[in-house]
Amino acid sequence: MRIADALCCAALALTHPAFAQDAPPSSSGEGLSDAAAKAEQDLRQTFTNLQFEEFGPAPVRGPIYQAIAGGRVLYFAPQSQHLLFAAVYDKNGLNLTAMAQDESARKRLGAINLADALIIGPAGAPKVIEFTDPDCPYCQALDRYWNAKAAEGKPVQRFVYFVSGIHPEAAAKAEHILCSADRLGAFKAIYAGARPAALAKCKAGADKVARDAATVRKMSISGTPTMFIDGKLISGFQQAELEAFLEAKKGGP
Structure with a gap:
């Protein structure tokens, strides 16, 4: 063809x-x-x-x-x-x-179990469902963007799922984050480019990475970052769309 x-x-x-x-x-x-x-x-x-x-x-x-x-x-x-x-x-x-x-995105949102997400950000903030890869440079740029917006007083609550089938070390780094005593700290360090001498491993983390992979398949996610915001699919780090979302949410979730 x-x-x-x-x-x-x-x-x-x-x-x-x-x-x-x-x-x-x-x-x-x-x-x-x-x-x-x-x-x-x-x-x-x-x-x-x-x-x-x-x-x-x-x-x-x-x-x-x-x-x-x-x-x-x-x-x-x-x-x-x-x-x-x-x-x-x-x-x-x-x-x-x-x-x-x-x-189509709204129909597929039923395949996501929000209770199984890694949650980053305060309760009550605007919600973002985020599919991410620790080795994706655009995902790292997105994390810096969210951090900057939080510092401006515009935080979001991120429901994070790891995509582990694109980069060879993504699954191991995702498991390291999930197995760390301080998961938020480990997430920020990995997305800032840290390379730990040894990556943490645990059954709970490995199981979560596997569940995320199953969710990725159900949602037909093929690239990172992919976000679902207010039922809308956003493929890639589309800063203008994110700015519009935050502006629309100003004053309430």
Whole structure:
């Protein structure tokens, strides 16, 4: 199967406009069929806030289907064997892909046992479900971010689950954290880059790492950090989204 390059721009859901106007000529420099010319006219009339420099046939053929892999919404065109990494918007600017992704995330949240999480942060603070890897540099950057926000008086309560299948030492470091007398201190040290001479081991820690791995599989987590915040999936350290979350939670959990 061929896989299309990841698309940087959105795939647009076209509808017929409620008004008519003459469409400017195509800037592609090539003649278009009547159907293509009508499609270009619809595009320009429906999404009037965008300026389109080119218009022409796409390589995708036939019907397109929606699929979810690793919590991410993808689109598949079986006739032309293309996989589209795209965001679909309706004529009102709603991101239908994001809405489908969030709905999928809410459904999968039932697979998480919050009582089994490593909890970091004060009770009553805004809750964040966080899938993390001790050797993931973006996870380490996220931990520094949360620490900085706590110092500003904007703490969160993190429900932490370890992803141990990406980096070779992740499981051992997660077990070390869970087996330490001061788990919070061990977490902060490991995420700050500490390399203990010997990593702590214990059955309870190993069992917890195994349970986390099972939860990761159920949730189809494929990268770190992955967070669920207010029922919304956030893949990666998306600082702008986290800032918006904290701003929205200002004044109460």
